[in-house]
Amino acid sequence: MSELIRLESIVKAFDDTVVLNGINLSVAENEFVTLLGPSGCGKTTTLRIIGGFERPDEGRVFFDGKDITDLPANQRPINTVFQNYALFPHMNVGENIAFSMRVRNKSEAYIKDKIKYALKLVNLDGFENRRIDQLSGGQQQRIAMARAIVNEPRVLLLDEPLGALDLKLRQEMQYELVRLKKELGITFLYITHDQEEALTMSDKVVVMNEGYIQQEGTPEQIYDEPVNAFVADFIGDSNILSGQMVDEKLVRINGIDYPCIDGSEQGFPPGRPVDVVIRPEDIDILPYGEGLFNGTIISKLFIGVHYEMLVESEDGKIEWLLQNYDQHDVGEKIGMHVDPENIQIMHKPKSDAESAMELDL
Amino acid sequence: MKKVFGRIYILIIMMFLYLPILTLIVLSFNKAKSMSVWKGFSLKWYEELFSSRIMMGAIANTFSIAILAALIATIVGTLAVLGMAAMKQKTENVLMAFNNIPMLNADIVTGIALMLFFLMIGAPRGYCTILFSHATFCIPYVILSVKPRLNKHTDSLFEAALDLGASERYAFRKIVIPELKPGIMSGFLLSFTMSVDDFIITYFTRGAGINTISTLIYSQVKVGIRPSLFALSTIIFVVALVVLITVNLRQSRQEAAMAR
Numbered sequence: 001m002s003e004l005i006r007l008e009s010i011v012k013a014f015d016d017t018v019v020l021n022g023i024n025l026s027v028a029e030n031e032f033v034t035l036l037g038p039s040g041c042g043k044t045t046t047l048r049i050i051g052g053f054e055r056p057d058e059g060r061v062f063f064d065g066k067d068i069t070d071l072p073a074n075q076r077p078i079n080t081v082f083q084n085y086a087l088f089p090h091m092n093v094g095e096n097i098a099f100s101m102r103v104r105n106k107s108e109a110y111i112k113d114k115i116k117y118a119l120k121l122v123n124l125d126g127f128e129n130r131r132i133d134q135l136s137g138g139q140q141q142r143i144a145m146a147r148a149i150v151n152e153p154r155v156l157l158l159d160e161p162l163g164a165l166d167l168k169l170r171q172e173m174q175y176e177l178v179r180l181k182k183e184l185g186i187t188f189l190y191i192t193h194d195q196e197e198a199l200t201m202s203d204k205v206v207v208m209n210e211g212y213i214q215q216e217g218t219p220e221q222i223y224d225e226p227v228n229a230f231v232a233d234f235i236g237d238s239n240i241l242s243g244q245m246v247d248e249k250l251v252r253i254n255g256i257d258y259p260c261i262d263g264s265e266q267g268f269p270p271g272r273p274v275d276v277v278i279r280p281e282d283i284d285i286l287p288y289g290e291g292l293f294n295g296t297i298i299s300k301l302f303i304g305v306h307y308e309m310l311v312e313s314e315d316g317k318i319e320w321l322l323q324n325y326d327q328h329d330v331g332e333k334i335g336m337h338v339d340p341e342n343i344q345i346m347h348k349p350k351s352d353a354e355s356a357m358e359l360d361l
Numbered sequence: 362m363k364k365v366f367g368r369i370y371i372l373i374i375m376m377f378l379y380l381p382i383l384t385l386i387v388l389s390f391n392k393a394k395s396m397s398v399w400k401g402f403s404l405k406w407y408e409e410l411f412s413s414r415i416m417m418g419a420i421a422n423t424f425s426i427a428i429l430a431a432l433i434a435t436i437v438g439t440l441a442v443l444g445m446a447a448m449k450q451k452t453e454n455v456l457m458a459f460n461n462i463p464m465l466n467a468d469i470v471t472g473i474a475l476m477l478f479f480l481m482i483g484a485p486r487g488y489c490t491i492l493f494s495h496a497t498f499c500i501p502y503v504i505l506s507v508k509p510r511l512n513k514h515t516d517s518l519f520e521a522a523l524d525l526g527a528s529e530r531y532a533f534r535k536i537v538i539p540e541l542k543p544g545i546m547s548g549f550l551l552s553f554t555m556s557v558d559d560f561i562i563t564y565f566t567r568g569a570g571i572n573t574i575s576t577l578i579y580s581q582v583k584v585g586i587r588p589s590l591f592a593l594s595t596i597i598f599v600v601a602l603v604v605l606i607t608v609n610l611r612q613s614r615q616e617a618a619m620a621r
Contacts (some may be wrong), residue, residue, distance in 0.1 A: 054518055073523040084514070086521035090539045100525035151525065 003065075004029045004155065004187055005050060009061035012045055013246065018043045019028065022059070022212035027155075027189060027204075027350065032181055034190045036198040037208035040268055042081075043191045047157050048190065048210070051305050055198040055315060064154075081161045084311050087132045089122060093119075094128035100151040107117050113253070118146035137168045155187045155217035176199055187207070194233045199294040232277040239321055242348075245270050251345060254318050256293050260343040268345050275346040282342035291335030295349045300330050311336070369554065382598060391590035396588075410589040419577040420593070423557055426573065430495035431552035435558075437496070438503025439545055446511050460501045469497060472565035475509075479566060486568035494566040495556045502555065503548035510544035511537075 005027040005109055007208075012020040020042045027033050035043040048054040049061060054071030061069045066075060079100075088096050094115050119125050122142035127135075135143065141161055148156055162170045181188050192198055198205045199219040206216045207230075215227045224233035227242045243253040247270050248263040258276075262268045268340045288294060295311035298319070302308075307327055311320040311334065320336070328334060389407070393400035410416055445453050463471065475494045479486055515537060523530035560575035567576060574597075578590055 049522060053523075073520070074526050074528060078524075080521070080524045082521055084517060086514075087516045088521075088536055090516060096473055099522070099527070103526045103528075103531060147525070 001122055002029050004031075004063065005189070006035060006062040007046070007050070008060045008062070010046070010056045010061070011054045012042075012049065012054065012056050018156065019211055020049075020056070022318070023213060024210075025206060025213065025216075025298060028152075030185060030187055032178075032188045032190065032201060032203045033148055033293070034192060034202040034204070035200040035206050035208055036195060036234070037214075038164045038193055041208040042211045043193075043208050044159060047080075047191050048160055049191065050155075051078055051157050053082050065132055077153055078155045078157060079148040079157065080157040081141075081144045081148050082202070083159040083161070083163060085140045085161075087144060087147070089132050091132070092128070093124075093130045093132070093135070094134070095145060097150050099147065104151075104180055114150050116321045118150040121149070122146045123176075137164055141165065141173065142176075149184060149186075151178075153180060153186065155189060156184075157322070158188060160191055160193070162192075162194075172187065177201060199235070205236060206346060209234075224345060226277055226346065228274045228349055229277070230349075231274075232311060232346070234342070237280050237321055237323070239280065241278070241281075241318065243274055243276045243345075245272045245345075249340070251276060251343065252315060254315070258292060258338065258343055259340045261340050262345040266345070267347070273348055275348055277344040277346060278320075278338055278342060280321040281306075282338055283320060283322050283324075284337045285324055285326065285328065286335040286338075288333045288335050291337040294333065294335050297328055297330050297332050297334065385591050386595045387597070388588060389595045391588060393396075393590060404537040406592040411594045413589065416577065416589065416593065418608045419572040419574050422571065423573040423575075426480050426488070426492050426495055427553045427556035430492055430499055430556045431549050433496040434499035434503045434552045435545060436551045438500045438548060439507050439541065441500070441504055441593070442507045442511055442541075445508070447505075457504075460504050461600070463498060464501050464505070468498075468559070468561040472562040475562065476565040486566060490568070491563055491571070491573070494562050495552075496558065498559075498562060499552035499555060502551050503545075506542035506548040506551060507541055510541045515540050 001100055005025070007023050007025040008021050010023040011018070023042070023046060025046070027310060035046060037043045045054060047108075049056050050077075052068075052071060056069065058067075060067055063078075064075070066233050088099065091099070097115045097118050098111045101114060106114075114242055115128055117124075119127055122145050124139060124142055124146070127133050127139070127143070132140065132143075141164075144161070161177075162173050165173060174197060177188070177190075184258065190198075190201065199222070202219055204216060205219050205222045206224060207214045207228050215231045217225075226235060226238075232238045232240055241253050243251045245256060245268050246252045250262055251258050251260050251262075252272065253276055260276075264270075268274055284291070293313065295313050298312050299310045300307055303323075306323045309322045309324065309328065311321070311322055312318070322336075387399075388396060390402050390404070391399055392403040392405070400416055445456055448456070472494075475490075476486075477496070479490050484490055518536050518540060519532050523529065523535045527535070558575075560579065563573050564579070567573070572580065574593065578586070581587065581590065
């Protein structure tokens with residue numbers, strides 16, 4: 001897959017607030033890339049810079065090898081599905097879809113065919129003459145898609161397009177988007193704060209926070225091997241604990257030693273303080289005393305598929321979050337076990353001073 | 362019982378509102394000049410109205426000033442709104458505060474202030490000074506009715522148009538202007554009615570020998586009102602009524618279409 005979009009050390013500040021701190025990003029042709037992060041992390045600004053609505057203070061934007069940093073939005077072969085859809089309220093559905101073609105003076109016969117094709121693609125045949133305010137939120141979302149793709153852009157930017165829809169519709173639209181992407185064969189750059197959306201649809205997930213890219217990788221990599229506590233916390237539920245390496249492939253958390261699969265080779269020599277992530281579904285429940293560590297169940301919630309339990313360690317210092325299909329009662333004493341490969345060791349976040357010292361070395 | 366009481370109540374209110382106007386309409390068709398004696402039906406006051414050059418002049422002045430002033434205020438106000446949108450929020454808020462003051466200000470103060478201003482710069486008072494004054498006091502109302510139409514939503518529509526390949530000029534013409542249109546229309550109509558209605562500011566900024574309907578009536582009060590003015594008032598009332606009914610009918614027809 002060849003590279004289609006490349007961001008090179010993008011910096012952007014609004015007034016005195018730095019929103020992007022040197023973003024480097026590469027998007028390959030025909031890839032589904034998701035920028036994931038909490039609100040205010042800079043993901044929307046990144047998208048707006050690619051779309052041409054913001055100009056970076058520093059850094060360059062490349063498209064298909066060409067520098068497009070100074071190219072205005074209306075000359076970029078990129079279209080956007082906006083968060084609030086931005087459908088033109090004084091035009092009907094057909095006129096909305098036709099807008100980009102009318103701008104380019106296409107023939108009316110061509111436009112008519114294209115409207116039909118686009119509406120069929122988003123499963124809204126025959127909606128040409130509807131007014132925008134007659135459409136439901138889900139339908140408006142589809143029309144926004146139709147309007148953006150009718151011009152055959154090479155990249156489609158999607159700014160939290162499912163944010164305003166209810167849960168059921170959102171899940172349906174996730175499948176729909178993946179299908180659309182397959183049919184169109186174009187690159188999708190998707191923005192969301194919803195980790196589930198990011199994990200289900202993307203080829204590549206880019207986790208952002210505070211203007212930095214925290215981690216980039218396949219959904220599996222992001223979920224199974226978060227590089228720091230922020231990513232682990234943001235992607236799914238997890239137990240994030242402070243620990244220390246006590247030996248090769250042995251980490252001590254709250255006085256108990258756990259075998260793991262990381263050691264000096266992975267950059268975690270004995271003696272190094274670390275953060276440890278254990279996913280709640282990776283903790284197995286055993287009879288009391290038979291596991292690596294023990295605890296008492298202090299609360300229990302039924303969440304559809306499984307039970308979610310909080311377990312307090314025996315010394316009362318740690319609360320573990322567990323997910324299990326079996327029911328256990330509050331107050332029950334249990335033993336717990338975690339397989340070594342399910343213990344994810346991460347570097348502690350560095351303070352600014354520490355990072356500066358590292359540069360000196 | 363309750364129903365009957367309610368109906369009587371409404372009847373009383375309606376009488377308060379419309380009986381005076383009805384009296385005026387009836388008197389405009391009175392043969393006699395008297396305001397208390399009915400001497401039979403006649404159209405002679407209407408004839409007098411249409412043959413009186415003073416009255417026809419005042420009518421022409423009133424409506425031409427109203428249309429021109431509303432037009433100027435609408436253009437200036439709309440441009441001001443577009444300009445303000447590009448400013449920093451803080452500057453914009455300060456400007457809006459200044460915009461709101463003239464609307465709260467008493468007309469008499471505005472009128473005298475404008476008169477003093479014209480005297481100071483030595484402008485000969487007449488048609489142009491009235492027009493200028495009317496446009497001035499209408500601008501804040503236009504700004505107030507157009508401004509809410511230009512918001513984040515309009516910004517994102519504009520961006521969407523650019524995204525779809527439109528030039529800035531094309532996007533402005535095809536997307537922004539239609540979005541502002543309801544605000545521009547209501548700003549224009551508001552300006553027009555306020556200009557027609559105005560007496561105090563006109564009175565202070567007009568020169569000798571030029572009258573609008575309101576100043577003409579005022580000057581005639583002193584020498585005794587002629588029934589031809591009743592005829593004029595009747596015509597204005599009927600025109601306003603017809604306009605109102607058409608607008609309302611059209612609206613309810615649109616709403617019915619929407620419900621379908």
